[in-house]
Amino acid sequence: xxxxxxxxxxxxxxxxxxxxxxxxxxxxxPKGLNENVIRQISAKKREPEWLLEWRLNAYRxxxxxxxPRWHNVHYDxxxxxxxxxxxxxxKQPQLQNLEEVDPEIRATFDKLGISLDEQKRLSxxxxxxxxxxxxxxxxxxxxxxxxxxxxxxxxxxxxEHPDLVRRYLGTVVPYSDNFFAALNAAVFSDGSxxxxxxxxxxxxxxSTYFRINAANTGQFExxxxxxxxxxxxxxxxxxxxxxxxxxxxxxxxxxxxxxxNATIKYSTVQNWYPGDKDGKGGIYNFVTKxxxxxxxxxxxxxxxxxxxxxxxKYPSCxxxxxxxxxxxxxxxxxxxxxxADTGTKMxxxxxxTRSTIVSKGISAGFGQNTYRGLVRIAKGARGARNxxxxxxxxxxxxxxxxxxxxLEVRNTSSQVEHExxxxxxxxxxxxxxxxxxxxxxxxxxxxxxxxxKEVFRELPMxxxxxxxxxxxxSLEGSVG
Amino acid sequence: MLEVRDVCATAxxxxxxxxxxxxxxxxxxHAIMGPNGSGKSTLAGxxxxxxxxxxxxxxxxxxxxxxxxxxxxxxxxxGLFLAFxxxxxxxxVNNAYLLKAGLNEVRKHRGEPELDAIDFMTLIRERMxxxxxxxxxxxxxVNAGFSGGEKKRNEIFQLAVLEPALAxxxxxxxxxxxxxxxxxxxxxxxxxxxxxxxxxVTHYQRLLNYIVPDFVHVLSDGRIVKSGGKELALExxxxxxxxxxxxxxxxx
Numbered sequence: 001x002x003x004x005x006x007x008x009x010x011x012x013x014x015x016x017x018x019x020x021x022x023x024x025x026x027x028x029x030p031k032g033l034n035e036n037v038i039r040q041i042s043a044k045k046r047e048p049e050w051l052l053e054w055r056l057n058a059y060r061x062x063x064x065x066x067x068p069r070w071h072n073v074h075y076d077x078x079x080x081x082x083x084x085x086x087x088x089x090x091k092q093p094q095l096q097n098l099e100e101v102d103p104e105i106r107a108t109f110d111k112l113g114i115s116l117d118e119q120k121r122l123s124x125x126x127x128x129x130x131x132x133x134x135x136x137x138x139x140x141x142x143x144x145x146x147x148x149x150x151x152x153x154x155x156x157x158x159x160e161h162p163d164l165v166r167r168y169l170g171t172v173v174p175y176s177d178n179f180f181a182a183l184n185a186a187v188f189s190d191g192s193x194x195x196x197x198x199x200x201x202x203x204x205x206x207s208t209y210f211r212i213n214a215a216n217t218g219q220f221e222x223x224x225x226x227x228x229x230x231x232x233x234x235x236x237x238x239x240x241x242x243x244x245x246x247x248x249x250x251x252x253x254x255x256x257x258x259x260x261n262a263t264i265k266y267s268t269v270q271n272w273y274p275g276d277k278d279g280k281g282g283i284y285n286f287v288t289k290x291x292x293x294x295x296x297x298x299x300x301x302x303x304x305x306x307x308x309x310x311x312x313k314y315p316s317c318x319x320x321x322x323x324x325x326x327x328x329x330x331x332x333x334x335x336x337x338x339x340a341d342t343g344t345k346m347x348x349x350x351x352x353t354r355s356t357i358v359s360k361g362i363s364a365g366f367g368q369n370t371y372r373g374l375v376r377i378a379k380g381a382r383g384a385r386n387x388x389x390x391x392x393x394x395x396x397x398x399x400x401x402x403x404x405x406x407l408e409v410r411n412t413s414s415q416v417e418h419e420x421x422x423x424x425x426x427x428x429x430x431x432x433x434x435x436x437x438x439x440x441x442x443x444x445x446x447x448x449x450x451x452x453k454e455v456f457r458e459l460p461m462x463x464x465x466x467x468x469x470x471x472x473x474s475l476e477g478s479v480g
Numbered sequence: 481m482l483e484v485r486d487v488c489a490t491a492x493x494x495x496x497x498x499x500x501x502x503x504x505x506x507x508x509x510h511a512i513m514g515p516n517g518s519g520k521s522t523l524a525g526x527x528x529x530x531x532x533x534x535x536x537x538x539x540x541x542x543x544x545x546x547x548x549x550x551x552x553x554x555x556x557x558x559g560l561f562l563a564f565x566x567x568x569x570x571x572x573v574n575n576a577y578l579l580k581a582g583l584n585e586v587r588k589h590r591g592e593p594e595l596d597a598i599d600f601m602t603l604i605r606e607r608m609x610x611x612x613x614x615x616x617x618x619x620x621x622v623n624a625g626f627s628g629g630e631k632k633r634n635e636i637f638q639l640a641v642l643e644p645a646l647a648x649x650x651x652x653x654x655x656x657x658x659x660x661x662x663x664x665x666x667x668x669x670x671x672x673x674x675x676x677x678x679x680x681v682t683h684y685q686r687l688l689n690y691i692v693p694d695f696v697h698v699l700s701d702g703r704i705v706k707s708g709g710k711e712l713a714l715e716x717x718x719x720x721x722x723x724x725x726x727x728x729x730x731x732x
Contacts (some may be wrong), residue, residue, distance in 0.1 A: 174696040423571075427531055432568040435528055435561075436582030436638065437589070445582065450572030450621065 013159045029086040029183065035059060038186055041086045045155050048162055051169075058175035058185030065179045072370040072402055073310050073339040078249060085187040085220070140204070149202055150195040154222050157193030157315070164195055168226050172255040172318070180251040180286040180312075188222035188253070196231035196262075205460055221252040227262035227275045227297075234265040236463055249284050250419045252310075256291030258299050260321065264291060265300045267459055268315075269467060272307035277336045277365075282309025289313060293377065295321030304467045305332040305340060314372065316345035317354035319381075326355040329458040333471070334367030334399070343373035343404075348381040357388040360452050363399035364435065370402040375416055377409045384414040392422040393451050423451075445472045481506050481646055481677045482527075482547075487538030488702075489526050496522040498702035499538065504646070504682065507674040511688055511713060512681045513720040514699030520681045521565060523680040523699070524650040528562040529555055531716075543645065556582070557589035559645030563635040563652050570622040575634065578622050579641055586642060607640040611667045628655035647671070648679045653687035665690030685717035698724045 029040050038059050040051040045466050049138035067078070144151055150161060157165050175185035196202050227233050237254075250272070258264045266289075275282025286306040291299035301315035311334075317326030328344035346355035375386045394403030425447050433443035449456070449468050456464045482504040488498040504510050508650045513666040515521050525533050527540065529552035532620065541549040542560060550558065570578070584594040595603065604618070611633050623631050632652055639647050653661055668691050672678070680691055688696075688710065697704045698721070706712065706724045716724070 426568070428568050429570050431531055431552060432564065432570070433578065433582075435556050435564075436578060436642070437553055437556040437585035438578075438581055439553055439585075442581065442585075444576065446573055447570055450570055450574075453572040 018237055028084050031084040032081045033059075033083070033085055033325040034188065037085055041187060041189075044086065045158070047158055050166060051158060054170065054175065055186050055188075058182050059187075061176045062179065062182035062186055066184060067179050071312055071341040071372075072368065072404075073312065073341050075310055075339075078284070080183075082412070083249060086189065091343070095256040098450055111391045115382075143203065147200050147203070148191065148197040149200060151206055152193055154188070154191040154193050154224065156461070157224075161193070161195070164226065165193065165224065167257070168224055168257050170255075171252050172257060172287050172290045178288060181253050181288040182426055184220050184222060184251045184253045184288070188220045191222040191224075191252070192422065193223070194225045194233065194235065196227045196233045198228040199230040200228075201231070202233040206233060215439040219250045221250075223252070223254040224257075225264060225266070227259060227264050228258045230261040231259075234267070234460060236267045236269070236460060238269040238271070248281070249286070251286045252288070254287070254289040254315075256289075256299055258291060258293045258297035260295045260323075261297060262294075263298045264304070265299075265460075266291070266315070267463060268301075268303040268305070269463060269470065270303070270305045270307050270311070271470065273309075274307050274336065274338050275309040282331075282338070283307065284310045285312065286310075287313035289315035290345075291316070291326070292318045292319065293324035296323045297321055298325040298327070300329070300458065301328040301344065302329040302455065303331070303342075304455070304459070304470065305330070305342060306470060308340075308431075309338055311338075313342050314344055316347070317355065318347045318349065319355065319384075320349045321353075323352050323354075325353070327358045327447060327458075328359070329357045329455040330470075331362070331452045331455045331467075332360070332369055332371075333362045333364075334369045335364040337366050337453075339368045339370075341370040341372055343371045345374040345376070346386060348375075348377040348384040350381060352383040352385075353381055354384070355386045357386070357390070358454050359390045360455055361390070361392045361401055362448060362451070363392065363401050364395035366398050368400045368402070372404045372405065372406075374406040374410070375418075376406075377411060377414045379410040382411055382413045384411075386416045388416075388418045390418075390420040391451070392420075393448065394422065394424045395448075481508075481543065483541045484527075487523075487526065487540060488536045489522060490521060490536055491532060491533050495536075496533075496702050497526065500686045500699075500702070500704060502697060502704065504677045504679060506645070506677050506693065509672065509678045509680060509691065509693045511678060511691075512699055513683070513685070513696060513713065513716060516683065518699040518721075519702040520683075520699055521650055522702075524562060524565075524648050524681050525678070527555075527648055528552060528560065528619075540551045547689075553585070556644075557586050559586075561639055561642055561644035561647045563639055563647065563649045565630075565650040565652075565654065567623045567626075567631040567635055569624045569626075571624050573622050574618075575620055575622050576600075576618040579604065579638055582638070583641055604637075604641055605615035607637060610640050610670050612663055613637055615702045629660035631658065632664055633660065633667070634658055636664050636671075640667060640671055643671075643676075645675070646677045646679070648681065649680045651680055651683060652680070653684065661687065662690060685713045688713045700724065 005302060038055050039052065042055055074421065175180050175182055176208055194206055225235060256264050256266060272283040272285060295297045299317050303315060306312050311332065314329060318325050326346050332340045332342050332343065334340045343359060344357055357373055359371045361371055363369040371390045373388060374389065376386045388405060390403050394401055401422055405418055407416050409416055425444060429447055430440060430443045433446060434440060448471055456467055459467055484500055484502045487497055487500045489690060498720050500523060512523065522533060524531060526535060535548055543558060547555065580600050587594055617630060617655050623634060626634060635652065652664060656664060665687065680693060696708055696710060698706040698716065
């Protein structure tokens with residue numbers, strides 16, 4: 001093996017240095033899943049009767065379903081009776097200052113450029129009065145309230161805005177949609193709810209508030225965003241900081257509703273624990289994300305997926321209204337034994353609907369990266385257009401990239417374009433950069449960031465910078 | 481500046497260099513000529529630390545340091561620059577960005593402050609004039625979609641910005657038309673300095689009309705078989721490589 005390959009190899013196989021587990025005091029229900037457990041969850045959350053019924057219906061459907069096997073990922077069977085389905089928000093141990101935080105974690109924060117205040121919050125350090133996150137959050141909340149924007153935890157929304165929740169819950173991802181979505185509907189823990197009223201342009205990234213106020217929403221997160229006629233909102237989920245969780249299975253659901261002329265931009269950065277270098281112990285992330293766009297509405301999904309042992313997600317758009325637009329921009333990284341089967345579905349129902357798909361998969365180590373995408377153009381979707389571009393980048397010679405594009409076009413007035421490419425980070429590219437003075441690590445980083453450029457520029461500015469740094473840190477540590 | 485002693489090297493299981501000895505002092509321009517397969521590019525690659533080439537014997541001192549102990553990026557930061565025969569394309573990476581990253585690594589190594597965006601742009605605009613380069617090349621991805629001439633010009637432009645102590649030009653003339661050749665040679669000549677040494681690897685004498693060397697070495701079968709002044713190049717042009725090669729068959 002050449003020295004160059006060895007270096008890449010070393011970079012690629014370094015362990016996830018930055019995860020941490022904290023012993024937590026949790027108020028939980030005994031493990032296992034049955035109707036009684038669901039009743040207990042619902043009761044603990046003081047939910048109205050209709051929601052309990054909804055959960056129970058989901059559970060009954062789920063009981064009849066079998067776990068999907070069509071994906072290109074492999075894992076041992078999950079015993080759903082061995083999982084604890086309710087755990088009250090964790091209490092992190094309070095530290096007095098950042099010096100008490102693991103120096104390696106702090107180093108990661110610094111590399112990612114996370115502010116000191118946020119570092120404190122993420123690592124559970126008591127925040128001093130001046131920068132009290134609660135008061136900052138309250139300020140945001142006041143600003144939003146003036147505009148009539150509702151943004152709160154899902155549980156609060158159920159209690160405070162039951163009509164809105166009831167009107168839209170399950171309208172994009174029905175509880176019977178798929179195995180993991182049904183499981184989520186039955187046992188979802190918490191998540192976020194946002195409603196942007198007619199004609200209102202949300203003045204801030206909802207992420208800002210979200211990140212400052214992020215609660216531990218648990219393993220079965222449920223998010224519902226509704227943008228009323230002409231409303232605009234940009235939302236960021238997740239965080240570049242590494243996250244570890246004692247729960248291995250995560251099955252989240254996100255529903256977006258963009259009414260006429262509304263715009264929703266939903267960006268995700270996911271950096272869950274990917275497991276050790278043999279692939280043990282990482283998070284299984286089985287997510288259902290879907291948006292429904294009415295006339296002239298636009299939904300954009302942007303995702304940077306670097307974590308998890310298994311990623312299974314297909315943020316999708318139902319382009320129901322005429323002239324509606326769906327976009328999907330994705331960077332997915334798999335290293336060591338990580339597996340990702342991710343992509344999107346663009347379902348064109350309305351006339352002159354348009355969709356764009358740009359997917360960048362990066363595989364290193366033994367990582368397996370699969371793009372799976374469906375473009376379906378219904379008979380009535382006259383004049384619909386789609387452009388798809390799927391690029392794969394391989395680092396080393398034991399990883400894999402796979403592309404499964406499905407195109408179903410049912411009328412003759414539509415246009416569908418699909419481009420795909422696979423390339424390797426070439427040793428000659430790395431040598432070229434090193435000959436100009438860059439270290440191997442910086443060279444790989446530079447090449448990978450160049451590869452992802454088209455996606456990063458879709459992220460809100462500050463997150464694009466963070467995402468680039470994340471790839472850098474990932475290359476050094478958990479992923480290549 | 482550079483002292484190469486009896487260097488032998490292999491690529492895979494092929495022996496390519498069979499004992500190269502050459503001394504290059506500051507201010508000198510050396511031309512390395514030779515037929516295809518004589519080991520010219522291998523020599524350039526060995527000096528720059530290209531992967532896949534293994535030095536099996538001999539030594540090289542660069543500015544008094546053991547060259548072969550240094551990683552490729554350390555050699556670059558010490559001031560060894562290789563203008564590539566086949567400049568590599570890096571899609572999505574801004575040409576100026578790579579250059580700025582490289583320059584700042586070199587400056588850091590020298591203990592100089594890193595340049596910010598404004599100072600960097602001022603510097604490169606000045607250097608671009610040397611090569612008559614189009615602004616648009618700066619913001620395009622590294623070498624991607626560049627014509628052959630643009631790629632070579634870009635290499636010399638990088639040389640002009642990085643200001644190395646030792647520049648090795650590997651067949652910089654290949655693929656250039658006469659106008660591009662003149663421009664590139666003009667850029668190289670502008671970089672000649674009493675503090676800087678250059679090693680120009682070329683197959684044809686043509687380039688040496690424009691970059692006039694102090695010394696010419698002829699490589700054949702991995703050995704320097706003849707050394708001389710600039711007139712040696714002209715003689716070669718006239719008589720062909722068979723004239724000096726130990727084994728003319730190797731010159732095919």
